[in-house]
Amino acid sequence: MMRFTVSLVADPDGGFTAQCIEVPGAISEGDTREEALANVQEAIALVLEVRREEARRLQASFESVEVDA
Numbered sequence: 001m002m003r004f005t006v007s008l009v010a011d012p013d014g015g016f017t018a019q020c021i022e023v024p025g026a027i028s029e030g031d032t033r034e035e036a037l038a039n040v041q042e043a044i045a046l047v048l049e050v051r052r053e054e055a056r057r058l059q060a061s062f063e064s065v066e067v068d069a
Contacts, residue, residue, distance in 0.1 A: 016033055018039065019040070020040060026043040
C-alpha cells in the first residue's frame, strides 16, 4: 500500500474535484467528497499501471533522489 496526497476542491455548482499531488494525471471528480476520493483512488491506480507498462516497454531504470523541501 502507498499513501498519496489529494487536493479536494468543492465546485461552486456542486460536486468535488480530486487531484493527486504526487501522480500527475490522476484527476477525478464526484458528487460527494467520498465519491471524489474513491474515484481519484481508481485514477491513481490506472495512471500507475500505465506508467509501469510504459517503463517495461522502454526498459527504463529507476533511481531515487532526495530534495530538501
